[in-house]
Amino acid sequence: MNTQPNVFTPAKLGPVTLRNRIIKAATFEASSPNALVTDDLITYHRLPAAGGVGMTTVAYLAVSQGGRTEGNVIWWRPEAMPGLKKLTEAIHAEGAAISAQIGHAGPVANARSTKATAYAPVRFFNPLSMRFAKKATREDINDIIGAHANAARMAIEAGFDAVEIHLGHNYFASSFLSPLINRRDDEFGGSLENRAKVARGMVMAVRRAVEKEGTPIAVTAKLTMADGVRGGIPLEESLQTAKWLEEDGGLDALELTAGSSLVNPMYLFRGDAPVKEFAGAFKPPLRWGIRMTGKKFLRSYPYREAFLLRDAKLFRAELKMPLILLGGITNRETMDLAMAEGFDFVAMGRALLAEPDLINRIKDDGDAHSIRSLCTHCNKCMATIYSHTHCVVTGSPG
Template sequence: MIPDPFAPATLGPVRLRNRVVKAATFEGRTPDGVVSDALIDFHRTMAAGGVGLTTVAYCAVAPEGRTHAEQLVIGPRTAPGLARLADAVHAEGGAISAQLGHAGPVANGRSNGVHALAASRMPSPLSMQMIRTASEADLARITKQYAASARILVDAGFDVLEVHMSHSYLISSFLAPALNRRKDRWGGSLENRARLARQVAQAVRDEVGDEVAVIAKSSLSDGFKGGLTTPEGIELAQMLESDGTLDALQLTGGSSLMNPMYLFRGGVPLKEFAASMPLPVRWGMRTVGKGFLKEYPFEEAYFLEKALQFREAVQMPLMLLGGINERATIEKAMELGFDYVAMGRALLFEPGLVNRLAGEVGGAGACIHCNRCMPTIYAIGGTHCPVLAGR
């Protein structure tokens, strides 16, 4: 039977009011590195708008794992605010997820005051420093920090934990051959490169058991030469499925470090990105930005073709992401065997979209995918749609 995407559904041990997920998109609302009233309002609004699950983005498990200094690090300092955030979402009838991650080479070591880590040593275009090779001790520590962070979030009332395994973050940097040149047990074969992903997922599951749902954000293609390919992404998904540590996979693509527009598609806001950067990076963005921010035309559900290959290869629940704006697309995803859909920009433009689509046959979101929202993660007041702001 094809499920009704707007009816209640189960994700692991968690009951959701529908199958629509607000994907993790950095909110830019933690200027002091803790939960702010603005961050609570952001997710409360998403919950009030009808999503079954809203995801708090970029929750770092370690100080060096932040993308930059103004980002949450899960710990005693942030726990009270996280509990307030969970309570606010629950009060609106929604469930709440936290994206557990370590930015790895995507971290700005200069901003964080500690050098970034990656699978292998490499220069950082963000900090103009060298990124350090993660040692055995680092990986053991970070794995424990994932588990400790998971416990804090569960105690704070979160319903779902999303392990970030994509976009060239730390785990993803191990998966990509171009970023992982190691000769030890963490490099070489996909089995070795996937060791950290599987180890972290197991540690999180061992810590929380069936108290909450545990999912992962996994790449269906990194979109750059030497990145994780679709065949390897499928093989990784099969490994994770065989481990039995996850309740679902959310399929994504692209690399924050190597090819960010592969994920977003649509307009390339080069001028806005350059203007949002500090001077040295701003000059570089104007010089090489067109090569870095490649243009991909937008189309509805642009990851669907690749995602269907995953659907054929694994039995575990899958979340379809990537340019989902229309009720017909959501219904089609259910027909094709996907269990949930994840939306980002469409909800940033219209937080009440899910409520509207639930009662509107043939309804669609109004986001034009100009991507001018992307540079606003650095703006005062946080991530927002400048098209709406200009009206």
């Protein structure tokens, strides 16, 4: 008897029921010039909601001013709440759920742009801001963990159905998990058990905050399986971290990702490396530096469908909690493959950026399986996150 779920049937994500198993992955929208919700940001998420996804994920809602990647990113504060409530209402009106990705950028934060202190496991130089991130003290770590709990409470107040805790891409929690970055010799450094304390602390702080509020909201996390960097986060350690997160019982699902925003972003964005376009997003002398050294930073990895599946299957074999497969999900066959391999949800990014109505078109296609994404995996959309995120092939979403 075939027990493989149909990707288009309703599914439980913790206490929340989604109309299907397809999630719009967090992709920075560059639609909040004053660090507040705009009509443009609402449209960005309303289009894939109207286009059939079960849930769309807002990225990136920082837990503090200094936790932002750059100055236009929204952070949780009273001034942002009216716009966030308007955003959730618009998505619910389309029949979809909405998740808030919450996190702290850590050493990825551009302190020059955010006008706030950036934190890392150790003093760390960020070439984009040309400034050093400060070594986080125990008090700083506790404050950042507490800010995650506060963000979850505000997400509930704003009407979100879920929060996604960012534990990947060498953001704050992930930088502690990285042996390459985390050179501490205290209780947060050395062994993996010590390096995982920040990530585990964040998740449990959010879980306790959600339970105290008494409002049904799902808690998920995004975890890097491997960052593709020598001396960085290895697959084996990430799997152990995932096992601890499962044992802690703080998560309703785990989304598996890869790469590092600091040193190897293309390990997640497989396909062409847009060095020229990326350099063009910055002013000299940084532009010149990227043009000269960009191929070392933006390494090219060939694209294939479900390109993270091989590693993700190792997690599926060891974990019981619901898992969300990300990476190279563009058509019905790949969605069905994810379901057959035991994954509970799929997350899509670039394909939905190119075609926000792709899910409805695939669903309407039925068993024909003839619909193919217009995304060419050129990755030129990566450079648009510094202006206004859109697909350069189709022009979508604006």
